[in-house]
Amino acid sequence: xxxxxxxxxxxxxxxxxxxxxxxxxxxxxxxxxxxxxxxxxxxxxxxxxxxxxxxxxxxxxxxxxxxxxxxxxxxxxxxxxxxxxxxxxxxxxxxxxxxxxxxxxxxxxxxxxxxxxxxxxxxxxxxxxxxxxxxxxxxxxxxxxxxxxxxxxxxxxxxxxxxxxxxxxxxxxxxxxxxxxxxxxxxxxxxxxxxxxxxxxxxxxxxxxxxxxxxxxxxxxxxxxxxxxxxxxxxxxxxxxxxxxxxxxxxxxxxxxxxxxxxxxxxxxxxxxxxxxxxxxxxxxxxxxxxxxxxxxxxx
Ligand code: TA6
Numbered sequence: 001x002x003x004x005x006x007x008x009x010x011x012x013x014x015x016x017x018x019x020x021x022x023x024x025x026x027x028x029x030x031x032x033x034x035x036x037x038x039x040x041x042x043x044x045x046x047x048x049x050x051x052x053x054x055x056x057x058x059x060x061x062x063x064x065x066x067x068x069x070x071x072x073x074x075x076x077x078x079x080x081x082x083x084x085x086x087x088x089x090x091x092x093x094x095x096x097x098x099x100x101x102x103x104x105x106x107x108x109x110x111x112x113x114x115x116x117x118x119x120x121x122x123x124x125x126x127x128x129x130x131x132x133x134x135x136x137x138x139x140x141x142x143x144x145x146x147x148x149x150x151x152x153x154x155x156x157x158x159x160x161x162x163x164x165x166x167x168x169x170x171x172x173x174x175x176x177x178x179x180x181x182x183x184x185x186x187x188x189x190x191x192x193x194x195x196x197x198x199x200x201x202x203x204x205x206x207x208x209x210x211x212x213x214x215x216x217x218x219x220x221x222x223x224x225x226x227x228x229x230x231x232x233x234x235x236x237x238x239x240x241x242x243x244x245x246x247x248x249x250x251x252x253x254x255x256x257x258x259x260x261x262x263x264x265x266x267x268x269x270x271x272x273x274x275x276x277x278x279x280x281x282x283x284x285x286x287x288x289x290x291x292x293x294x295x296x297x298x299x300x
Pocket of ligand 1: 072086214
């Protein structure tokens with residue numbers, strides 16, 4: 001079912017006390033409540049906006065100035081970047097990070113399982129008229145929301161030619177003070193430094209942030225951990241089907257220019273994005289699928 005009014009979604013998929021649907025500025029938002037966690041998902045872009053295990057500060061951060069309006073990218077949560085990452089390779093007029101994140105996804109299933117609530121969304125060529133679809137492709141996103149969070153982005157090539165895509169789950173994590181966090185798991189990985197005009201380097205030790213950071217780590221397949229001494233927690237980021245990890249914080253000046261990060265918002269978020277970008281873009285053979293999976297959990 002596509003994004004009709006929330007009451008129709010509620011009638012079809014609502015689960016009293018677990019899953020409900022609401023209108024927020026013309027965007028249908030799914031509200032998930034569970035003993036172990038709460039979450040909100042915008043139907044637009046099938047974009048998880050917030051996830052907070054019970055008793056914790058939100059692990060997935062949503063800007064206090066996020067704009068919810070049809071066709072407007074939502075600042076925070078987990079934007080789905082597909083079928084390209086960053087600016088389009090040849091058409092600067094096309095939206096940054098592709099068109100999936102502002103498209104009207106279809107909700108296929110809701111499963112209120114005991115330990116988590118599972119949802120399945122789909123995006124098909126007919127859903128985004130005029131978008132430069134990479135031939136006959138279909139996208140699905142499965143989420144499992146509980147004390148942990150799992151997401152799987154599945155690209156299906158329904159065409160007769162190989163399909164090359166760039167993609168990422170562009171996840172905004174909530175932190176106590178970004179100047180105090182350490183991001184482990186990227187030691188020794190080559191990276192492209194977008195702040196330094198694309199200069200390439202090799203990561204030495206943990207990633208720390210004391211200014212604008214915008215790096216694409218390549219051949220990065222290990223778990224990452226965000227060590228947050230202020231909130232006294234470690235967020236583990238496991239992944240499969242992803243060779244790139246992007247680390248981004250806009251810092252003060254760029255955040256101020258963006259206008260939807262909020263007062264000092266940049267101090268309370270860091271993006272650690274799992275995907276396949278730049279040298280790591282993937283080619284999906286005709287008739288086959290590519291699966292990008294992430295698992296987020298909180299330790300300590
Ligand atoms: O993932 C980092 C990045 O590519 C940055 O360069 C910055 O553009 C960020 O994504 C946010 O992009 P957006 O289009 O959501 O403003």
